[in-house]
Amino acid sequence: xxxxxxxGKKPAPSVNTSSLPDIVFMLLFFFMVATxxxxxxxxxxxxxxxxxxxxxxxxxxQRSEIDFIYLGVPRNKKRAAEADIEYALFLDNVMxxxxxxxxTVNTVRQWKKDKFDAKPERMKQPMSEVITCIxxxxxxxxxxxxxxxxELQEIEALKLAYSVTDNSNN
Amino acid sequence: MAKREIPEINAGSMADIAFLLLIFFLVTxxxxxxxxxxxxxxxxxxxxxxxxxIQNRDILEILANxxxxxxxxxxxxxxxxxxxxxxxxxxxxxxxxxxxxxxVASADPGYAGFEFPFYTRYTIDEIDASLYKAxxxxxxxxxxxxxxxxxxxxxxxxxxxxxxxxxxxxxYGKTELPEISIQAHMRIVVQSKTAYELFAKIQxxxxxxxxxLRDDASxxxxxxxxxxxxxxxxxxxxxxxxxxxxxxxxxLYPARIIEVTPKK
Numbered sequence: 001x002x003x004x005x006x007x008g009k010k011p012a013p014s015v016n017t018s019s020l021p022d023i024v025f026m027l028l029f030f031f032m033v034a035t036x037x038x039x040x041x042x043x044x045x046x047x048x049x050x051x052x053x054x055x056x057x058x059x060x061x062q063r064s065e066i067d068f069i070y071l072g073v074p075r076n077k078k079r080a081a082e083a084d085i086e087y088a089l090f091l092d093n094v095m096x097x098x099x100x101x102x103x104t105v106n107t108v109r110q111w112k113k114d115k116f117d118a119k120p121e122r123m124k125q126p127m128s129e130v131i132t133c134i135x136x137x138x139x140x141x142x143x144x145x146x147x148x149x150x151e152l153q154e155i156e157a158l159k160l161a162y163s164v165t166d167n168s169n170n
Numbered sequence: 171m172a173k174r175e176i177p178e179i180n181a182g183s184m185a186d187i188a189f190l191l192l193i194f195f196l197v198t199x200x201x202x203x204x205x206x207x208x209x210x211x212x213x214x215x216x217x218x219x220x221x222x223x224i225q226n227r228d229i230l231e232i233l234a235n236x237x238x239x240x241x242x243x244x245x246x247x248x249x250x251x252x253x254x255x256x257x258x259x260x261x262x263x264x265x266x267x268x269x270x271x272x273x274v275a276s277a278d279p280g281y282a283g284f285e286f287p288f289y290t291r292y293t294i295d296e297i298d299a300s301l302y303k304a305x306x307x308x309x310x311x312x313x314x315x316x317x318x319x320x321x322x323x324x325x326x327x328x329x330x331x332x333x334x335x336x337x338x339x340x341x342y343g344k345t346e347l348p349e350i351s352i353q354a355h356m357r358i359v360v361q362s363k364t365a366y367e368l369f370a371k372i373q374x375x376x377x378x379x380x381x382x383l384r385d386d387a388s389x390x391x392x393x394x395x396x397x398x399x400x401x402x403x404x405x406x407x408x409x410x411x412x413x414x415x416x417x418x419x420x421x422l423y424p425a426r427i428i429e430v431t432p433k434k
Binding site: 017018020021024025027028031032034035036037049050051052053054055056057058059061071131133136137138139140141142143145146149150152153154156157158159160161162163164165166 | 181182184185187188189191192195196198199200201202203204205206207208209210211212213214234360361362363364365366367369370371373374377378380381404407429431432
């Protein structure tokens, strides 16, 4: 007398997966739009201090009008001890032929010039317009930052940015 | 002859390909945006020129020493969060005084706001007169044979300045444009071992105070916040109306920051 069990056991219907690629592509495009590429994996440890009302660097990054300098304790402790360097610099992409090398302030000038020369002519901004963004560790001494500032002043790269983590939404 | 049926392409692995791409993007990108405080570096001066003395009242000096202690205007500050309040006080103390009150107060050492920068108030007639004078001077300078091009440029920058003031007052819609003492500035003095954290905190506090000042003015004049202007210019950087609004707010509350290179 089974009213609901007509025609014996049916196999479970398979789920239609033809729209799965569409869903995944949608996710993919979301991530492509919402994120920015990492510019480099730094060889120095940087824990940034927090700050508020900082300016968003993304537009400058998209126009590649910004150079990043990292300042922190080298990850390679052994080399740091050998070279007797407490805080080292990491300069983004160009001029890092040897990732184990620890850079100090006196390489900043050459690096800025190399990056400037490497740019194609039609994308070139005057040197004074390219922002140099310093991502320094919270414990790093400001003396080094002012040394970098002085180097930049010498080559007339007159825009400096102090990077912080800003968790507020503005 | 019957048409041959086109064989269907198996799209079953499409999802796998898309997943692969997705995971690649997840790994190589970051979600957090880079945020920073942009500060111009002054041009190097070859020849030291004698500086005009700056009055104490126009300087807001923020000192941070090697052991990360803070001092603002000669008083020790235990909590770095208080800096923004001191900056606000610096800008607001004498802001509401009228021209005649300013004249009286600036001559009276007993006045409570004597050690804070005073404001100058320009009416549209005064700005027009100064603009006319500056234009005339610039033109005369340009006509002078053998005039130093640097000097000519300087005279024309003066004209630009007055024109900017004129535009600002027009947009402000009041009878007078208050302007803080031209020499009023914030001065960050650190020592070489001051932690970057504290230096960044000082910058952050200044930025917070500037935002509050401009936000208040924006609410007062147009009824919406300063962040709306910033957001608008973020998506539409050439919007003339909002650029003018930002220029007015910056004219009312200019952030002049001097970072002093620490001595060795």
